[in-house]
Amino acid sequence: MSWYIYLPIAHQSVFLPLVLGSGFVVGLLSGLFGVGGGFLMTPLLIMIGIPPTVAAASDSNQIVAASASGTYAHYRLGNVDFKMGLYLLAGGVIGGTGGVQLIKLLRQAGDADFVIQITYVVMLGVVGGYMLVESLQSLRASKAPAPAAPAPAQESAYSRLLGALPFQTNFAKSGIVLSPVVPLFLGALVGVLAAIMGVGGGFIMVPVMVYLLRMPMHVVVGTSLFQVLFTCVDVTIMQAWSNHTVDFILALILLLGSTIGAQVGARLSSKLKADQLKVLLACVVVLVMVKMLVSLLLTPSSLLSIHGGH
Amino acid sequence: MKRHAVLPLLGAILLAAICGPLWAAEPAAALPSAAAGGIKLELDPPLMTIGSFYAGKPVRFSGEIGAGQEVLLEMRGPQEDVTFDLKGRVGPFWMNRGLVKVENAPILYLLLLPASAPAAPNLQALGLGTAHLQEEAKVISPGHDPKDIFTSFLEFKQAAGLYRQVPGAISYAPAGPGRQSFSAVLDLPSSLTAGQYQVTATVLQNGAPAGRVAQAYLVEDEAFLKLVKDLAFDRALLFGVLCVLIALVTGAVMGVLFKGGKGGH
Structure with missing residues (x-):
């Protein structure tokens, strides 16, 4: 019995415990934070030596399993707002379709890969940095003694805008009243970014739900996984059909690790406080951003890379 | 459904x-051999099967040549055309600066050399070695020196373990009057792909070519x-x-x- 396994589409063998372990870690994050993990898994697989195109496509396949498992676990906990998830998904499909066309134009125009990478760095930096600062402030505030007589909070312009929008709908599971226009618009925005970056978009969707839709953190995680599940089903089928880059064996190993990790993550998420979860996710996002930025700045080991992946 | x-x-x-791995069939027992001009070459295993647990495997070369002769063993894969993104620096960032194409280069090139290996120019004259591959390959690199691109291509292939020259890999032993046996072990890379490969034994007498034997070597995937x-x-x-x-x-x-x-x- 060898510890190595041969991947028929990637045309190479990999160290089995390493791939299983990577799947577990990413699944853990998926269950913990409600992100698909694509933003982390794909770079990890490329570091292992998997061709970028195969890494991205096979990763989508394993996210289907991890997010299905995670969605089911959160559904049992009552943490999935299906109504909100469907609005976000509808927006995501519209935005994703537009994003695919945009990336085609970028590829024709020139260096799309650089645009993709720099979009990653900027998005991860903004999202991760904001989450980190905000959640650290929130943690500090929760430890500080409460003020004797807090001044009445002034309604922000954003809140007034949300309240002025038509078709105000009650999202009972999230405990908010909101116009469906907002999740549709934000879903579309995330869809565009997800298509450009080639990921499910969970790591952008989670902060959008928390800060712009103002959903409670425990519902955010389950609902995000629900949305990521559908996005990755679509991506897996399209990648297998159009590019022949889904390595079933690689995905199977990853998903075995990730589904276990997702279940463990879902249990851990219910034991951690929302602010602790946000600090952890922010740290992960910032770390990935730094890694990507460094890879853009350091001299690459080879000046050549097989054309077709990013 | x-x-x-x-x-x-x-x-x-x-x-x-x-x-799936359990279905992997064992290769046929018979060893192929080639004999020409007093050169005998055998490979073990005679057929390489890539199974689910394949992580690179050794192939043993053995045979006989004349006493005082040297043998050079080459394995090369089918030729392919590959398009690469070429990275360059723009400001502080490394980004893709265009496409380059390398045509007619073998997918795999492995060369086993004796301890007293000929120098690179001599190898090139014999039609062997990674330097010789540049003569066969065609590099399409608008705005860039094809020699530089081919050097980067060699580095890319060597880093993947697909191009390799191994000096001192062949050992000899007496095999009767006027004859000697040779043997060498070649570790095939884990990124091997199925296909028909070409194995060549080139025999040198006092540094000059004295004979050459070539045979096909089949690499195939198991059923699953x-x-x-x-x-x-x-x-x-x-x-x-x-x-x-x-x-x-x-x-x-x-x-x-x-x-x-x-x-x-």
């Missing part, structure tokens, strides 16, 4: 994924890997849908398995 029909199919595929590749390339849509269904079933099964555990909800 009804659920009762889908589940056994998915189960069969999962089972095949796990048990072949099935996966056929599905992925010939029935791509079905393959994609199956991948999703298997992922969904696995996710659901894991969810159910965890339901009964301590702390389950």
